[in-house]
Amino acid sequence: MRRRSARLAPLLALLALAGCATPYAQGRSALRQERYDEAVSHFSGALARDPGRLDAHAGLGVARYKLGAFGEAEAALRQVLAEAPKHAEARLYLALAYLQKGQSSAADEQLTAFLALDPHPRIAAQIDRALKVIRAGPLSDEVKRFVAASLEDEAQWEREVREAERARPIYVEPAGILYWPPYRYPYRYLPP
Incomplete structure (x- = not known):
C-alpha cells in the first residue's frame, strides 16, 4: 500500500500543478x-x-x-x-516611451545605451537608422509612431528567432548508426 501511494503522490502533485x-x-x-x-x-x-x-x-x-x-x-x-541596467527589453521600451512623449534626446540616450548591449545586427542596423531620423530634427507624431513600430517589429522578430532556436529539437544520432562497416561482396558478384 505504501508503494502505491508513493507512486501516486508525484502524479497527483503534477496534476494539481498542471492547471495552475x-x-x-x-x-x-x-x-x-x-x-x-x-x-x-x-x-x-x-x-x-x-x-x-x-x-x-x-x-x-x-x-x-x-x-x-x-x-x-x-x-x-x-x-x-x-x-x-542591461535589461534589453526595458531599455528599448523606455526609449520608445520617451520617443512617443516627444523627448527625443532621452530616446536617443536610451537607444545608444541599447546598442551598447550588443543586440542582433539586424536590430542594431534598424536602431542606427532610427537614431539618424531622431537626430535630424523635430519629428511629427506619425514619424514617431513609424520609428517606434519599426523598432518594435525588429525586436519582435529577434524574440521569435530566439524562441524558435530554443524550441528547435536537437537530434543526436546513436553511435552505432554513425559507423557503417564495409560490406564485403562475394567474389562472384565483383566485376572482373
Whole structure:
C-alpha cells in the first residue's frame, strides 16, 4: 500500500500543478496575444506576490506602453533599469516611451545605451537608422509612431528567432548508426 501511494503522490502533485499558471506567465501570454489590459492585471498580480520581480515590472511597462500610457510605462521601466541596467527589453521600451512623449534626446540616450548591449545586427542596423531620423530634427507624431513600430517589429522578430532556436529539437544520432562497416561482396558478384 505504501508503494502505491508513493507512486501516486508525484502524479497527483503534477496534476494539481498542471492547471495552475503563475500570474507572470499569464501576463506574458496575454502580452503575446495583444490583450494588454489583461496583461497589466496579471503583471500587477505577480508584483503583489513579489514586488521585487523585475521581469514582471518590465512586462508591466511594456503592456502600459502598448496601451499608450507612456508615463506609467516609463516609471515601471525605469525601476527595472535601476536594478538591471542591461535589461534589453526595458531599455528599448523606455526609449520608445520617451520617443512617443516627444523627448527625443532621452530616446536617443536610451537607444545608444541599447546598442551598447550588443543586440542582433539586424536590430542594431534598424536602431542606427532610427537614431539618424531622431537626430535630424523635430519629428511629427506619425514619424514617431513609424520609428517606434519599426523598432518594435525588429525586436519582435529577434524574440521569435530566439524562441524558435530554443524550441528547435536537437537530434543526436546513436553511435552505432554513425559507423557503417564495409560490406564485403562475394567474389562472384565483383566485376572482373
